[in-house]
Amino acid sequence: MHKFLIIIVNVILVKNIYPQRIIGNSCTHERSNSPGVCKLLTHCKRIRDEVVFSYELPQTCGFQGTQPIVCCPNPRQPGSISETKCREYSSHTKEEQLCGHNIVKRVLGGIPIGRTEFPHMAMIGFQTGSSDNLRWLCEGSLISEQYILTAADCLISETDGEPTVVLLGVTNLNDTNKRQEIKIVTNVVHPEYKNVSRYHDIGLVKLEKPIEMSSYVRPACLNTHFDSPVGAAVATGWGLTHYAENNSEHLLKVTLDIAKYDLCKKNYEVTSNLSRGIINDMHICTGRDEDRTGICQTCAGGPLQIYHNNDPTLCMYDIVGVTSFGRGCSINTRVSHYIKWIEDVVWPESGQ
Known part of the structure; x- marks a missing residue:
């Protein structure tokens, strides 16, 4: 050699x-x-x-x-390439008013959002049987020109198989304007994830081709620091608008409190699939028991996000969590804990 x-x-x-x-x-x-x-x-x-x-x-x-x-x-510091890409993706925004980051009050079912407010939102589809049997079962966040961040649970299913296509560029699932449907070529599950447990529930989807960048389709930033967010964050998705209804056709948003770790840990005792309980480094809890706003109203894999305000970057959200599971306080996989793994998969050419 x-x-x-x-x-x-x-x-x-x-x-x-x-x-x-x-x-x-x-x-x-x-x-x-x-x-x-x-x-x-x-x-x-x-x-x-x-x-x-x-x-x-x-x-x-x-x-x-x-x-x-x-x-x-030189070995790259985890988070450095994410922050560079955040600034790069922000440069594609032409007019600040197109994003309209309006923080909403806590509402049970969420409210419809602006057309270009969350251009990173993605719906993940599963094809079973005939070509017209396409079901949108999971959500995700566009984080680069060719990768979607989602839950690992969305990529391993005994009943639905692996996802096959991603939908971008729309807030209404029936809208054809600005719509981009792109096939999936690779599903990347975190190597430590096991579908019998609640840990490391995070995965990546590689698209067949890069997206067409626009105000309607643009990657989000990744939250790279453990000490964020503070107070509240925004959840978005086409999830259940009421507990027994079907998914909404229109993308919804709701503002949720970030629950304290002690409360979250108390709500989730050690079980067979949560053998170490809630781990603060890996999980973020949202919502409260009394108002029931945090009961997984978004589909699995959807983002928990905060408005990016660390620099002059405009119209960007930081993805702080990926919807995983929950009752009372919804549990999200904490993105900052997995930054190095995400960067090594999505931008391998920038590492050593």
Whole structure:
């Protein structure tokens, strides 16, 4: 293997010779546009894997004897690529008034929303049997040009199989204007998720092709810090408007309190599928028992979100949770706990 790598890099250097640098010198990794350091190829796993498995030509710093020195990207800090992408996606917003982030009072069934208020909302469809038997059973959030964030429970079903298509760009499920239906090519379940438990209920859906970016379809930001949100957050979905009714055809929103951890933990005792109880790092509780607003009125996989206000970024929401399960206080998977895993799947080219 070592001789193989040396032969490859020797061939490359004949065509493209970079100024000689020594081990430890700083460099800029051109492909990811990130800072790096000159290392022996054998000491940089990311570049070594690119050479061996992807046949990517390495950016070289020089040689130490016969051993190639390459520009090895610095390990990325979890959350850094998410914050960069948040600013990038915000730049696609043309007019601030198109988003209309109106925080609503707590309402049992939620209220209809503006046409471009939540352009990241996605409905996930399951095809069983004939082509006209398409059912929208789960929700998700568009977080990049080609990935939907949802619940792992939505991606593993003994009765409905795996999801096959995603719907974007509409608030009414029957609307054809600005509608984008894109096939799913890959379902990625968190590696620690088990469908007999309530932990790590988070997954990703890869679309067959990138979305067409617009005011109606645009990725949301990801919440990267554990200490957010404070107070309340917005839940959105086509979920149940009353406890015994069918799903709403129109996208709804409701503002929910973030419940204190002690109250949430008390409501959910240790059980066979919740063997460690509620874990604050992994879960966010919303709603209250007395007003019953937090009883899973959105479909599984839908977002819990707060308005992004950390910088001049406009018309963006931060996804803080993914709807998982609940009674009284709805339980959401805490997104900040899974940032590194999400980034490694969605933006692997930006990591080491």
